[in-house]
Amino acid sequence: MGRIVLEKVTKKFGEVEVIPPLDLTIEDGEFAVFVGPSGCGKSTLLRLIAGLEEVTSGEVKIDDATVTEVPPSKRGLAMVFQSYALYPHMTVRKNIAFPLRMEKMPQSEIDAKVDMAAKSLNLTDYLDRKPGQLSGGQRQRVAIGRAIVRQPEAFLFDEPLSNLDAALRVGMRLEISELHQRLETTMIYVTHDQVEAMTMADKIVVLQAGVIEQVGSPLELYERPQNRFVAGFIGSPKMNLIEGEAAKKRGAQTMGMRPEHIAVSTEAGEFKGTVGVAEHLGSDTFLHVHIDGIEEHVTVRQRGNVNFKYGDTVYLTPEEANVHKFGADGLRID
Amino acid sequence: MANRTIPRLLQTPAVVLLLFWMLVPLSMTLFFSFIRYVLNNLRRPEWTSPSIENWRGFGNYQYVWNQDSFWLAIQNSILIVTSILFLTVILGVAIAVLINRSFPGLGIVRVLLISPFFVMPAVNAVLWINMILDPVLGLQGIAVNGINEIIAGLRSAPVVGGFFSLWPEFEPISFRATQTSAYAVIMMVTWQWTPFAVLIFMTSLQSEDQQQKEAATLDGAGRWNQFRFLTLPHLGRPIAIVVMIQAIFHLSLYAEIEIVSRGNGNKNLPYYIGELVNNNIGAASATGIFAVILANIVAIFLLRMVGKTLME
Amino acid sequence: MAIVAQHTKFSKIAWPVLAWVVALIFFFPIAYMVMTSFKTDADAVKPELLFSFTPTLDNYANMTDNYDYWRFATNSLITATFATLFTLVVSVPCAYAMAFNPTRATKDILMWMLSTKMLPAAAVLYPMIFMTKSLGLYDTKFLIVMVLSLINLPIAIWMLFTYFKDIPKDIIEAGQMDGLNTWGEVREILIPLAWGGIASTALLVFIFCWNEAYWTVRLTTTDAATLSKLIEGNRAPEGLFFGRLSAVSTAAVGPIVVLGWFCQKQLVQGLTFGAVK
Numbered sequence: 001m002g003r004i005v006l007e008k009v010t011k012k013f014g015e016v017e018v019i020p021p022l023d024l025t026i027e028d029g030e031f032a033v034f035v036g037p038s039g040c041g042k043s044t045l046l047r048l049i050a051g052l053e054e055v056t057s058g059e060v061k062i063d064d065a066t067v068t069e070v071p072p073s074k075r076g077l078a079m080v081f082q083s084y085a086l087y088p089h090m091t092v093r094k095n096i097a098f099p100l101r102m103e104k105m106p107q108s109e110i111d112a113k114v115d116m117a118a119k120s121l122n123l124t125d126y127l128d129r130k131p132g133q134l135s136g137g138q139r140q141r142v143a144i145g146r147a148i149v150r151q152p153e154a155f156l157f158d159e160p161l162s163n164l165d166a167a168l169r170v171g172m173r174l175e176i177s178e179l180h181q182r183l184e185t186t187m188i189y190v191t192h193d194q195v196e197a198m199t200m201a202d203k204i205v206v207l208q209a210g211v212i213e214q215v216g217s218p219l220e221l222y223e224r225p226q227n228r229f230v231a232g233f234i235g236s237p238k239m240n241l242i243e244g245e246a247a248k249k250r251g252a253q254t255m256g257m258r259p260e261h262i263a264v265s266t267e268a269g270e271f272k273g274t275v276g277v278a279e280h281l282g283s284d285t286f287l288h289v290h291i292d293g294i295e296e297h298v299t300v301r302q303r304g305n306v307n308f309k310y311g312d313t314v315y316l317t318p319e320e321a322n323v324h325k326f327g328a329d330g331l332r333i334d
Numbered sequence: 335m336a337n338r339t340i341p342r343l344l345q346t347p348a349v350v351l352l353l354f355w356m357l358v359p360l361s362m363t364l365f366f367s368f369i370r371y372v373l374n375n376l377r378r379p380e381w382t383s384p385s386i387e388n389w390r391g392f393g394n395y396q397y398v399w400n401q402d403s404f405w406l407a408i409q410n411s412i413l414i415v416t417s418i419l420f421l422t423v424i425l426g427v428a429i430a431v432l433i434n435r436s437f438p439g440l441g442i443v444r445v446l447l448i449s450p451f452f453v454m455p456a457v458n459a460v461l462w463i464n465m466i467l468d469p470v471l472g473l474q475g476i477a478v479n480g481i482n483e484i485i486a487g488l489r490s491a492p493v494v495g496g497f498f499s500l501w502p503e504f505e506p507i508s509f510r511a512t513q514t515s516a517y518a519v520i521m522m523v524t525w526q527w528t529p530f531a532v533l534i535f536m537t538s539l540q541s542e543d544q545q546q547k548e549a550a551t552l553d554g555a556g557r558w559n560q561f562r563f564l565t566l567p568h569l570g571r572p573i574a575i576v577v578m579i580q581a582i583f584h585l586s587l588y589a590e591i592e593i594v595s596r597g598n599g600n601k602n603l604p605y606y607i608g609e610l611v612n613n614n615i616g617a618a619s620a621t622g623i624f625a626v627i628l629a630n631i632v633a634i635f636l637l638r639m640v641g642k643t644l645m646e
Numbered sequence: 647m648a649i650v651a652q653h654t655k656f657s658k659i660a661w662p663v664l665a666w667v668v669a670l671i672f673f674f675p676i677a678y679m680v681m682t683s684f685k686t687d688a689d690a691v692k693p694e695l696l697f698s699f700t701p702t703l704d705n706y707a708n709m710t711d712n713y714d715y716w717r718f719a720t721n722s723l724i725t726a727t728f729a730t731l732f733t734l735v736v737s738v739p740c741a742y743a744m745a746f747n748p749t750r751a752t753k754d755i756l757m758w759m760l761s762t763k764m765l766p767a768a769a770v771l772y773p774m775i776f777m778t779k780s781l782g783l784y785d786t787k788f789l790i791v792m793v794l795s796l797i798n799l800p801i802a803i804w805m806l807f808t809y810f811k812d813i814p815k816d817i818i819e820a821g822q823m824d825g826l827n828t829w830g831e832v833r834e835i836l837i838p839l840a841w842g843g844i845a846s847t848a849l850l851v852f853i854f855c856w857n858e859a860y861w862t863v864r865l866t867t868t869d870a871a872t873l874s875k876l877i878e879g880n881r882a883p884e885g886l887f888f889g890r891l892s893a894v895s896t897a898a899v900g901p902i903v904v905l906g907w908f909c910q911k912q913l914v915q916g917l918t919f920g921a922v923k
Contacts, residue, residue: 437662452906622769
């Protein structure tokens, strides 16, 4: 079981309030991702759950038991750090066995568990090496191994992939997702990368300045962002957010349209613009279009290869049903 | 762990010990500096024990302030410290740049260069004042004697003899005298601490950006300009640190002064206090307080200069 | 230097030669002292025997008779060893707490500790004599151990602090998640990881203790007198005993100079409080 509840949790560093009162529930077995720009308090929130930081007020509950005063190791949680935080002076085997040794588990049991974890993570050949002799991806797996042998109530991941190169990151992303499917244990995952959030999460928690902007499934967030911030943050390429005449006409302060929800024509349309850059990815083409009176360029996604080049005049028309409208307060208007 | 008690507990012994070390003896010095307190006085035996009855106010300070020897000691302290700082930094930079390249025996050169730093100050002083600087038996005496003999020999030589007979006989210098003992101290301490400066500058030079230098070469900067505009600014921070650490150590030079001149030569402030402690405790304490004030002025100045870079 | 084309044949030879000359000049006084220690006292002052002489070990053999060397050396060894140990026992926990649980006061405390090094020792000389004499501690090894520890404590804490700061905080936190208490963190993580730093701190503190020449001279007479006191008390009246004096000096500094060779790299980081690496 691993149901984690935060009740009116706040955190102050000195006089600075990094987390204003915050409530959040993460259901047992859920894969929850905390996402937001750097400095939004997502890591702090994770550390509050882990017990590495003390809450200033409020309560942290795991399976209905209040753990606010419980030391980190007694909360039944395992954490994977951004830097992996392996013990550099111990072999892989000793690293993975360490939490079990601390629990004073009999050696034979420890060996069995370590071997099993190593097998499932493809680390069997590396058990007698030290972390310094491993590649980034292998270190990452050792860190995960150290976490899973404890059979925790929940796993906490603090930006675990940000030190890996792009190719490895995709692979590890899949491995962690698969691990979650297999173990069915609660996982809380912190990242600043919305692609990771979208691809891995059951539930995404978008944070900004310590405040939860929206909680929901990836598709909910994508299709119905509650406010301007979430709209601009979730999705790649970004949603085009336009202010002024066009938005006013629709009764909003800001209108948002995703790149794939814009029709392109060479003859007529709502906005007239010129192509700045056309990025050909093969499967898609991204057009970056400059429109008079709109400061930022508008990104348009076209399927396949479309033959536009720098300087071409194009007309853009949004799909009305998929236009997002936001009021002056930044909140969604339906 | 978020628990703040344990970290505090762990720091307590160190903080308490240092607090005790700083406060207790210093407050006693402060007290003694305001009373009449001498170790031997047959006429006024009541002055030989520290008592509030013997309150003298600022009398000790006044007394010390009016002593020429006090001002001379301050002057010597400053002369010795600044000379050593100046020499070690110049020599240190020069030698560090000199050995900042790869050549056969670099490892041995480094070991030879650093060695003087580990020689205990007492041995350093004994070695220099006797075996090197002694006007008769030391190397100085031997060298001066040798030169004089060569010149004497050349006087009787044909052709050039007339030229050499114009030369005076060289006199070896005695470094145990009042006017010269400070120079002996400066020499021996510079010998001991230049290696320290070299070591630190050398380490710092190794972290210098080579690409920056290559870029400067392409920009037309010669060797000297590279040194002047790239290397020297790069060494700014280590120089500040070398100055600070040496100031800490050299303001309290004692053994070297004691061994070189046994009180007959240039005295610095610690030595002056050391002499007063033999009898006039009140005056010694007042001088001590002056020394604390002087050290604080230097310390504030130095910590301002270096403190920030240390904390980065 | 970096530019190959700038290497002329001259500078390729001249600079290394100059470097060697400078190094030999700096080492010469030590070499001269070691050389003289193998001469008899009579030979030591004869200019004609400066470099050619018949070496003798008499000066070393007679060190005990002439100077009672071993008594002083034992005192030096005992006081420096125990002072180093005590310094570490106090400074390791302190530096650990400062490096991994810094508060806003930590920087100020560190600066204050450093500033205690700037307090002129001479200013508190008499109170120290007075206190230790009234407590019966004057000229005891215990006193010297305490004083040596106190004067080296700030440097030890600074050195250890800079070493500990290099250990990622994540690793300590991973240990906490895995169930370590404070003592466990120190034993399982800190000491194994910072072993090199702790060792070089110990080495440097030991060297400073061994060479200390103010308090060891002023607060001892016979029982706790160290090698500094021995040398200071035998400053060779008019150089009559250069041979034996050189021998005892060589014996006093030899071990430390060799020890110093091994820790010169750590010395830089330590003495500059990690500001130069």
